[in-house]
Amino acid sequence: MPQRPEGTLALLARLDEGSSRTVRVGVLLPWANVAVETELPRLGLTHTVFHHARLVPESRTTAVDDAFWNGLREAAAGALDSLSHVPLDAVVLACTSAGFTGGPELPPGVITAFDALVGALASARLGRVILATPYPHPVTAAESEALSKMGIDVLAHASLGLDDGYPAVSAEEVLALVSALPEGAVRAADAVVLSCTGWHTLPVVRDVEQATGKPVVTSNLAIGLLAARISAGAAL
Structure with a gap:
């Protein structure tokens, strides 16, 4: 009987147990997103601190479309500036669809949830x-x-x-x-x-x-x- 593949939560726990240092990750959040702040703490990562900043698109909308995605990407620089005094190991724009729909360039070093x-x-x-x-x-x-x-x-x-x-x-x-x-x-x-x-x-x-x-x-x-x-x- 073939071996069942390792579950993602088990993989995450194994990586965390083998961690050698604590890291700080900046999370740039779409302004109406509540799921990220709900779920990331529940992952139980003992070697990660998540620091959040909210992105407000210029359109001040929440429905996914070009204005929303472009607005998130344009707001990334300001949100990142609010975290400028935090020593970050990585920064993630926590929107998946903003990562494959094009738009303005993100600040250097910022990746999207799609990249992750x-x-x-x-x-x-x-x-x-x-x-x-x-x-x-x-x-x-x-x-x-x-x-x-x-x-x-x-x-x-x-x-x-x-x-x-x-x-x-x-x-x-x-x-x-x-x-x-x-x-x-x-x-x-x-x-x-x-x-x-x-x-x-x-x-x-x-x-x-x-x-x-x-x-x-x-x-x-x-x-x-x-x-x-x-x-x-x-x-x-």
Whole structure:
């Protein structure tokens, strides 16, 4: 019987236990995002301190579109300045979709949650994935294409078709979305990706891993894995 792959939460704990130093990670948050600050502390990382600053787009909107993404990226410099007296080991713009939809350049050294997601998949050698998101369908298709350009094969993807209101998505809705993915793609995949930092996915990670037999990588878990790899001295 084939060995069940290591779950993402178990991998995170193992990295944290092997950490050699405490790191500080700046987290630049979309202004309406509540999931990141809820989930990152619950990861139990004993060698990571997360420092938050909020990004207010010029449009002062919350629905995902070009004005929102561009506004977040433009606000990154000011938010980073608010953390200028904190000795940071990494800075993450905690929006996944802002990482593959283009827009203004980010300040040097700032990566996005999409970059963290790609890094988590690459470091674990999870090259074939199935993708589930709350995004509008064209945005999910754009992410699938962006992942493919990074060498990650998306075997199937599904989305809720929402442009806003991600914190209100229930655990049942996330599980139903994953269960609707084609069985053949699930069997062939190396991992399940739950993309977007704005919906609450941590409560369903173990359930999805149990149902699919695959490790689950979420956007917020990817930020945690980035921090844990830095503190463990692993290559990024």
